[in-house]
Amino acid sequence: MPDSDISFVSSGRPSVDYQFAIMSDGDAPRLSTGSDFDTRSTGSSYSGNRSLDLSTISQESCRLSCSSRNLATDDMEAEMRRLRQELRQTMEMYSSACKEALSAKQQARELHRWRMEEEQRLEAARFSEEAALALVEKEKAKCKAALEAAEAAEKVAQFEAQKRRAAELRAIQDAEERKKAGTSLSQGGADIRYRKYDIEEIESATHDFANNLKIGEGGYGPVYRAHLDHTLVAIMVLRPDAAQGRSQFQQEVEVLCCIRHPNMVLLLGACPEYGCLVYEYMANGSLEDRLFMRGNTPPLSWQLRFRIAAEIATGLLFLHQTKPEPLVHRDLKPGNILLDRNFVSKISDVGLARLVPPSVADSVTQYRMTSTAGTFCYIDPEYQQTGMLGVKSDIYSLGVMLLQIITAKPPMGLTHHVQRAIDQGTFAEMLDPTVPDWPVEEALRFANLALQCAELRRKDRPDLGNVVLPELDRLRTLADDVSPAGSSPLNSQSSQDVFSDLQSGYDSSRSRSSTTSSSYGGRR
Numbered sequence: 001m002p003d004s005d006i007s008f009v010s011s012g013r014p015s016v017d018y019q020f021a022i023m024s025d026g027d028a029p030r031l032s033t034g035s036d037f038d039t040r041s042t043g044s045s046y047s048g049n050r051s052l053d054l055s056t057i058s059q060e061s062c063r064l065s066c067s068s069r070n071l072a073t074d075d076m077e078a079e080m081r082r083l084r085q086e087l088r089q090t091m092e093m094y095s096s097a098c099k100e101a102l103s104a105k106q107q108a109r110e111l112h113r114w115r116m117e118e119e120q121r122l123e124a125a126r127f128s129e130e131a132a133l134a135l136v137e138k139e140k141a142k143c144k145a146a147l148e149a150a151e152a153a154e155k156v157a158q159f160e161a162q163k164r165r166a167a168e169l170r171a172i173q174d175a176e177e178r179k180k181a182g183t184s185l186s187q188g189g190a191d192i193r194y195r196k197y198d199i200e201e202i203e204s205a206t207h208d209f210a211n212n213l214k215i216g217e218g219g220y221g222p223v224y225r226a227h228l229d230h231t232l233v234a235i236m237v238l239r240p241d242a243a244q245g246r247s248q249f250q251q252e253v254e255v256l257c258c259i260r261h262p263n264m265v266l267l268l269g270a271c272p273e274y275g276c277l278v279y280e281y282m283a284n285g286s287l288e289d290r291l292f293m294r295g296n297t298p299p300l301s302w303q304l305r306f307r308i309a310a311e312i313a314t315g316l317l318f319l320h321q322t323k324p325e326p327l328v329h330r331d332l333k334p335g336n337i338l339l340d341r342n343f344v345s346k347i348s349d350v351g352l353a354r355l356v357p358p359s360v361a362d363s364v365t366q367y368r369m370t371s372t373a374g375t376f377c378y379i380d381p382e383y384q385q386t387g388m389l390g391v392k393s394d395i396y397s398l399g400v401m402l403l404q405i406i407t408a409k410p411p412m413g414l415t416h417h418v419q420r421a422i423d424q425g426t427f428a429e430m431l432d433p434t435v436p437d438w439p440v441e442e443a444l445r446f447a448n449l450a451l452q453c454a455e456l457r458r459k460d461r462p463d464l465g466n467v468v469l470p471e472l473d474r475l476r477t478l479a480d481d482v483s484p485a486g487s488s489p490l491n492s493q494s495s496q497d498v499f500s501d502l503q504s505g506y507d508s509s510r511s512r513s514s515t516t517s518s519s520y521g522g523r524r
Contacts, residue, residue: 205226
């Protein structure tokens, strides 16, 4: 604080010198008056000499009073000078403290500004560091992608080399298998248990393979209706030019002659020398023909459809639980499900089936195949992409087929259409319109189960024995409870009319291509 502040402080009260001057001037007259009073009083009371003595004493007293007063004044002035000096020092200290406070405040502002600048620099440095780290991560990602691309290219090259070697090995193995199959067929397969028929018996039963007895044309040969041992049978004849017919013929014989199940087509016998398979005759043809009402056949009731679905799952579970090795069908579809005269469904066409080793037989393991097989819309996507085969490969095919059972629609994109209809609340419109009395709620549960089976990822599909079959059995029980006793499984048609229509359907099937042939060992 400047020196003028001291005068400002001092100007607020009277000067000490001025006060003492007033005190000095005022007291002298009062003392003098007092002296005159005393003198007058004394003069009136006492006489002559005594009055002189008192006057002398009074003068001495006055001198003493003035002397003491002067001493007190000097002391007070000295004290005031000391106080003024202390006040001046105090004010100087206060001024110095104010200056120091201002300086400290300025320093604090400078420090704050410096700190803010440092924080900004640190923030900029942090952003720069983050940008540098991001750039480093991006470069690392590019480097990693380049390495992965190089590894992928190397793997592709190795895979292509393996494919070439596998193709060469497969060609050699196929040649050996054809040779072995021919030898086995010519020798009659001594280790396989089935009824052997001579070619003469086959020719006699089919009237030398008469066209009027042909009920279908398979991918590997025609199928004829015939009588053998007083039993109506179906005979599939292998064409000589069938590419893989011999090996799959042998596979069909080996599988079917060793298994028996009410929901598996029954192999009655074979003529191995000429590649003929003899099956039990399935009077109602394939499930595909019945769903699409080929040959003007009536539609299947919803009760019968639920029962057929449960029977298919039962037969499939039987294949998956075969010992010592589970059997994967690989070509499950409506065309390979046959119906007998009582509309009991049976799985056929196991020529593409494969035995999965016991070590990889559970529901989550897979078994690599060198090539995929089956029908496009029904093939497990993971199996199609990776060649990894498992029992859940059949679950995908089952899911698509279950959707066809309730919709009677082609398999292409069917899962997408049904899921969209469920999401939009129009599921009832997806059901087969030829069935008027659908239980929509139960059909919806049926469809949701089928969609779970048709999940793209194998691990998302439900277990056949623990999830799928119990639900289908519940629906079959519901259908059996609803069906009136003694009623026909078809809608408004007698069995005689059905058989007549089926016969005309079989006859008309001869004019269709191999993609719409019978399911007795044939391919579509």
